[in-house]
Amino acid sequence: MSRRLLSATAAFLAFATPAWAQNAGENRLTALLAEHEAVERRFDPVTSSENGDQAALSRLGDSSPAAVEARAQALRELRAGLAEIDAAGLPDDADRLNLALLMRSIDDDLESLTFDRARLGGGGGGFDGLGRNTPLRTRADAEAWLTRMGQMAAAQRQGIENSRRGIASGWTQPRQIIERSITVARATAARPVEQSPLLLPFATLPQSVPEAEREAYRARALEIITNEIVPAQQEQLAFLETELLPAARPGLGVRTLPNGEAYYRYLVRSNTTTDMTPEQVHELGLSEVARIRAEMDGVIAETGFEGSFPEFLNFLRTDPQFYATSPEELVRIVAEISRRADAALPRIFGTLPRLTYGIEETPAETAPTSATAGYTPGSAELGKAGTYVLNTYRLDQRPLYEMPALTLHEATPGHHLQVALMQEQPEAPYFRRTSWFTSYVEGWGLYAETLGYDMDMYTTPYERFGRLSYEMWRACRLVVDTGIHWLGWTEAEARECFEQNSALSPQNITAEVNRYIGNPGQALAYKIGELTFRRMRAEAEAALGERFDLRAFHDHLLSDGALPMDIVETRMRAWIQEQQALPIT
Numbered sequence: 001m002s003r004r005l006l007s008a009t010a011a012f013l014a015f016a017t018p019a020w021a022q023n024a025g026e027n028r029l030t031a032l033l034a035e036h037e038a039v040e041r042r043f044d045p046v047t048s049s050e051n052g053d054q055a056a057l058s059r060l061g062d063s064s065p066a067a068v069e070a071r072a073q074a075l076r077e078l079r080a081g082l083a084e085i086d087a088a089g090l091p092d093d094a095d096r097l098n099l100a101l102l103m104r105s106i107d108d109d110l111e112s113l114t115f116d117r118a119r120l121g122g123g124g125g126g127f128d129g130l131g132r133n134t135p136l137r138t139r140a141d142a143e144a145w146l147t148r149m150g151q152m153a154a155a156q157r158q159g160i161e162n163s164r165r166g167i168a169s170g171w172t173q174p175r176q177i178i179e180r181s182i183t184v185a186r187a188t189a190a191r192p193v194e195q196s197p198l199l200l201p202f203a204t205l206p207q208s209v210p211e212a213e214r215e216a217y218r219a220r221a222l223e224i225i226t227n228e229i230v231p232a233q234q235e236q237l238a239f240l241e242t243e244l245l246p247a248a249r250p251g252l253g254v255r256t257l258p259n260g261e262a263y264y265r266y267l268v269r270s271n272t273t274t275d276m277t278p279e280q281v282h283e284l285g286l287s288e289v290a291r292i293r294a295e296m297d298g299v300i301a302e303t304g305f306e307g308s309f310p311e312f313l314n315f316l317r318t319d320p321q322f323y324a325t326s327p328e329e330l331v332r333i334v335a336e337i338s339r340r341a342d343a344a345l346p347r348i349f350g351t352l353p354r355l356t357y358g359i360e361e362t363p364a365e366t367a368p369t370s371a372t373a374g375y376t377p378g379s380a381e382l383g384k385a386g387t388y389v390l391n392t393y394r395l396d397q398r399p400l401y402e403m404p405a406l407t408l409h410e411a412t413p414g415h416h417l418q419v420a421l422m423q424e425q426p427e428a429p430y431f432r433r434t435s436w437f438t439s440y441v442e443g444w445g446l447y448a449e450t451l452g453y454d455m456d457m458y459t460t461p462y463e464r465f466g467r468l469s470y471e472m473w474r475a476c477r478l479v480v481d482t483g484i485h486w487l488g489w490t491e492a493e494a495r496e497c498f499e500q501n502s503a504l505s506p507q508n509i510t511a512e513v514n515r516y517i518g519n520p521g522q523a524l525a526y527k528i529g530e531l532t533f534r535r536m537r538a539e540a541e542a543a544l545g546e547r548f549d550l551r552a553f554h555d556h557l558l559s560d561g562a563l564p565m566d567i568v569e570t571r572m573r574a575w576i577q578e579q580q581a582l583p584i585t
Contacts, residue, residue, distance in 0.1 A: 026091055029099055032081050036102060037430035039078065043071045046130065047434055051423075052381040057144035060151045063118050063158055065165075072113045079106045097560065097567070098429055104564060105431060108270055115263050119166030120173060121159050126188055126233070127152050128363065131197035133376055135204040135384050142209075142217045145201050149224045152198075153232035160239050167247040170258050175248035176491075177518040178240060180369045185237040187365040193225045197363070252494075253485040254520045264485050267521025272528040273439045273564035278486040281524055285478025288527060292472045293501055299468060302461040316503050322399045322462070327361060327392035333400060334390055335359055337407045337457070344455035345412060350551040351558070353420030357386035357411055367393035371511055373406050375415035380423070386416045397507035401466035404457045405449045409470070413455075414448035415441070422561040432561050438522060440562040443529010446474055450534065454550065469503040473512070474530070476501065477523035480513065485520045532565045533557065536572040543576050547584065 041048035045056035061067075082103050090096050136142050166172050173181075202218050254260045254267075268278055276284075297309070305312050316322060324330035338359065345352055355378050362370050370391055378386035388411045391398065408414055418441065423433055449467055458464045476497035483489035483497075491513060498509045516523050536557070541548045556575045563571070 026095060028081070028085055029090065029095055032078060032085075033098065033102065033429045033431075035081075036078050036106075039071065039074045040431065040434070043067065050377075050379040050382055051430070051434060054140075054144075057141060058147035060148055060155050063155070063162060065116075068113060068116075068118070072110060075106050075110055079103065079110070082106070098432070100567070101435070101563070102429075102431060105435060111266055112270065115259070115266065116165070116169075116171070118159075118162040119169060119171040121163050121166075126156075126184075128188070128197040128365075129376070131200050132360075132363075133384060133387070134201045135382055136201045137204075137206060137383060139209060139213070142202065142205060146217065146220055146224065149198060149221060150228065152224075153228040156229075156232040156236055160236060163239070163244055167243065170249070172244065172247050172249045174250075174252050174517055175245065176514060178245050178248050180514060180518075182237070182240045182245065183369060184366055185233065185240055189230070189233045189237050191365065193222060193230060196225050196229075198225060198229070251488070252491065252517050253488055255485055255488070264520060267485075268482075268524060271438045271521045271525045273437055273566070274528060276528070278482045281478050281528075282482040282486070285475055285480075285482070285527070288475035288531075289472065289479060289497065289501055292468055292475055296465060296468045296472070296501075299461050299465045303465075310500075313503050316399060316401070316462070316465075317505060322401055324395050324398065324400060327395070330392050330395060330398060330400075330403075331359060331361065331390060334388075334403055334407055337404050338388070338411055341408060341412050341455060341457060344457070345417070348451060348454050348550050348554060349413065349417070350555045351421065353417060353424055355380055355386060355416075355420040355424065357388055357416040357420075359388045359390055359411075362389055362391040362393065364393070367391055369511060369514070371515065372398065372402075372508055373410050375410045375419070377419045377423070378416075386411075386420060388416065394505075394507050397505035399466065399503070399505070401460070401462040402470060402503075403466075404452055404463050405467040405470045408448045408452050408455075408457060409445040412448075413451055414445040417448075418444045418558060418562075421558050425561060428561060435562050437562040437564055438525035439529040439532075439565055440568065441529075442522075442525045443527075443531075443533060443565075444558075446471070446526045446530035447533040450530075465503065472502040473498065473504055474523075474526040477512075477516065478527050481516045481520065481523045484513075484517060491517075529565065532568055536569065540572065540576050540579075544579055547579065547582075552579075 041053055041056065044061055045053070045059035046061060049056035049059075082099060085099060087096050087099055090099065130148075134145060136145060163172075172178075199218060199221055202214055202221065205214055205217075249256060254264050257263065264278065268276060268281060272281070300309070300312050303312075305315065307315070324333060357378065361367075362374075370393075372391050374389040376387040376389060378384050388407070410416070422435075425433055449470055452458050452467060458467060479497050480489070480494045484494050494513045494516070495509055498504050498512070504512070537553060540553055553575075557568070557572065560571065
């Protein structure tokens with residue numbers, strides 16, 4: 001992808017250009033950045049509202065074909081305008097980087113839209129997560145939330161129509177993915193309306209709003225849920241059971257879809273921000289599995305365990321010492337790990353985010369089919385902290401020796417630190433503060449797990465093995481995702497890499513394999529990004545020797561937010577050269 005766009009090297013070149021031409025290019029870029037922000041805020045009101053747009057608090061996005069085409073046309077016009085700007089005539093590196101990244105982002109968006117990915121949905125998503133993450137600070141906020149709630153039933157029906165388009169064109173999910181959606185939809189439809197997460201925002205209203213008004217807002221919300229949202233949820237469940245499930249695609253891999261080969265090649269390029277082929281990604285995964293497995297054998301030797309690798313895994317999966325006995329105990333242990341991690345951050349970072357984060361449990365209705373943990377970004381504009389979401393379902397599948405690596409990935413120095421720093425760049429354009437180059441964001445989360453050694457977070461060989469098991473998990477993703485979607489693997493073949501090489505529990509393996517089947521390509525980002533960051537650190541350490549400053553390295557690596565991997569390499573190599581040129585003190 002990078003070759004057909006603007007190379008990272010060209011983006012940073014500067015030539016002597018007349019001042020009038022520089023100003024013209026700079027002004028044109030500024031205007032187009034503002035225009036792009038307006039387009040994104042218009043078509044993605046949820047993200048816009050999280051970034052200070054009060055008017056967007058009352059809107060939901062429109063996923064209809066007409067709206068998608070309107071956005072595509074606006075992006076095409078923007079892209080044409082950007083192509084007319086001479087990068088060499090821009091006055092500084094920041095402008096050249098903005099130009100290169102915006103063109104790249106738009107090109108990726110436009111290519112994505114050609115595949116009509118909305119067809120692969122499950123008939124309309126729920127909005128429970130939005131309810132859990134929408135604080136209300138004023139009466140106006142409460143009215144906006146009620147207005148947004150009033151659009152949810154239509155949005156769910158719009159999702160059903162998108163999926164019907166998928167049925168008609170042969171673009172559907174495999175049976176097991178639709179069955180998982182049915183499980184969640186049944187639980188949601190059966191839930192008493194009084195327990196709906198859509199009511200949670202009203203509890204966040206300030207005490208200055210009298211209780212009678214709070215109850216009035218809640219009563220209006222209950223009426224919308226009962227008369228509009230619940231019927232739409234029931235329609236969605238019926239659609240899933242009677243229309244989508246019988247139309248499930250027979251093969252697991254997206255390569256079996258019409259134009260599926262081109263689609264998967266796009267997903268590989270987009271999620272890794274590289275030009276790697278599916279075959280190259282698969283081979284890299286195999287080599288990483290072999291390397292990590294050798295390190296795991298070394299750690300097993302440290303523990304004194306004398307059995308085979310499968311016997312060691314069985315020991316880890318069955319010994320009670322490695323498991324919490326209650327959700328409260330697991331949350332307490334993870335909170336203690338989080339506090340230790342937060343205290344160690346100043347050792348390896350000079351710049352830390354202002355926004356805080358908290359720990360919440362995965363909602364009960366989605367926990368059985370959810371991953372081990374996740375992160376939900378916060379919003380200073382909305383007054384909400386970031387959220388480290390921890391799955392406490394099936395405690396016998398949540399080993400404690402994995403919790404340090406998991407916490408470093410999801411909270412600090414992982415997702416929360418990186419995303420919050422990206423959000424706290426007021427001078428950066430809107431798209432830079434909200435961009436999500438997956439290889440950077442998820443690669444950083446995996447790289448953050450390795451920082452546990454710098455932070456003294458891994459206190460036992462078992463915790464170090466847990467860290468390696470998590471790295472093996474991401475290496476197997478390269479093998480399994482490409483195996484399913486490119487090589488035509490069965491589910492049993494996909495499970496094999498995890499079962500033979502990692503300590504992941506059977507519950508987690510099932511959830512993860514289903515995740516890769518339902519969301520192809522995304523799992524490739526982690527290892528590609530992490531390997532890039534580790535490679536850049538190794539280059540810097542080798543080039544700078546005793547002058548290498550890990551805090552300065554990390555601060556520069558994070559200073560421009562999420563970036564494609566080739567641009568990360570260009571920026572960090574330029575930084576290394578700058579450090580080499582500094583006088584020795």
